[in-house]
Amino acid sequence: MTGSDAAAPVLSEVDSDTFTLEVTARRLVGCDIVVLELASPDGTALPPWQPGAHLEVNLPAVDGDVMLRQYSLCGDPLQADVYRIAVLALADGRGGSSYILDNVHPGTTVRVRGPRNHFPLEDAPSYAFVAGGIGITPILAMARATAAAGKPWKAVYLARDSQRLAFGDELMALGPDATMWTDEEHGRFDLAGFVDDLPAGTHLYACGPGPMLDALEALHSPDSTWQLHLERFAAITVDTSCDVPFEVVVKSSGTSLTVPPDCSILSVLRKHGIQMEYSCSEGVCGTCETDVLEGIPDHRDAVLSPEEQEANETMMVCVSRARTPRLVLDI
Numbered sequence: 001m002t003g004s005d006a007a008a009p010v011l012s013e014v015d016s017d018t019f020t021l022e023v024t025a026r027r028l029v030g031c032d033i034v035v036l037e038l039a040s041p042d043g044t045a046l047p048p049w050q051p052g053a054h055l056e057v058n059l060p061a062v063d064g065d066v067m068l069r070q071y072s073l074c075g076d077p078l079q080a081d082v083y084r085i086a087v088l089a090l091a092d093g094r095g096g097s098s099y100i101l102d103n104v105h106p107g108t109t110v111r112v113r114g115p116r117n118h119f120p121l122e123d124a125p126s127y128a129f130v131a132g133g134i135g136i137t138p139i140l141a142m143a144r145a146t147a148a149a150g151k152p153w154k155a156v157y158l159a160r161d162s163q164r165l166a167f168g169d170e171l172m173a174l175g176p177d178a179t180m181w182t183d184e185e186h187g188r189f190d191l192a193g194f195v196d197d198l199p200a201g202t203h204l205y206a207c208g209p210g211p212m213l214d215a216l217e218a219l220h221s222p223d224s225t226w227q228l229h230l231e232r233f234a235a236i237t238v239d240t241s242c243d244v245p246f247e248v249v250v251k252s253s254g255t256s257l258t259v260p261p262d263c264s265i266l267s268v269l270r271k272h273g274i275q276m277e278y279s280c281s282e283g284v285c286g287t288c289e290t291d292v293l294e295g296i297p298d299h300r301d302a303v304l305s306p307e308e309q310e311a312n313e314t315m316m317v318c319v320s321r322a323r324t325p326r327l328v329l330d331i
């Protein structure tokens, strides 16, 4: 999820499984990143989390609604009484980061939900990490856990300039296997060279701007001896010009609904009074993941891995559609 709020719209409903945290510290890192520490107001331990997890933060929107924003946890999972998130100040963001910059200070309370993890660190003999900009947030927690476990790893942290290497000191403190690289100082990083000598069985985790992740995807093939895991914070662009209607069946009631070409499954379900958990509506947060009982989805999300998409057991109903005339969903 990182700390970017570029792909998160407003939601008018707030789930009941949220809880309150208080901001205990705030600092500006680099030129455009605000790091927040959050703790329970009564000092109790927080729900545990694993590297790759994110926290969903509810923020007030101008029109009285609630903005839901997902931020990767970038602290230490062993520290049970505090969460740390980093928020990127985006000039073209949709309000979440600017709200935090202007209104969230030590003592402020916020409603949150989670942590949830759609980017888990799988067991592997060795690891490689590629972080671009604010994409360092999940990667930092992963690299820290890998280093602590004594597994072989290497990491590169890419940014336009050194002002944007917000957690460079923390990453470098993990050992000599971490590299910081700025376009300004060194020019474009050689991703092909980085993946070229990965030991067989390595799992590579990457988070950052779309072009960086696309480049890694292009370097990976079914014959690769390493596995690729990506976390995107922007929706995938899809050609929708050939979209056709299809039928969705709600398993619990047997209700059959038609999803027109210009509507999402999520919007059709909601229009018919079927309550679904959702947040980003762009296929990047994983909140609307739904089990598929029959039919083959046309996956358009940035959450499920290629293997998960191929399994067709779940789908993100906010963006994905159907390859078959009918889908039966476990709702």
Ligand code: FES
Binding pocket: 277, 278, 279, 280, 281, 282, 283, 284, 285, 286, 287, 288, 289, 301, 303, 316, 317, 318, 319
């Ligand atoms: S609501 Fe975020 S993936 Fe569907």
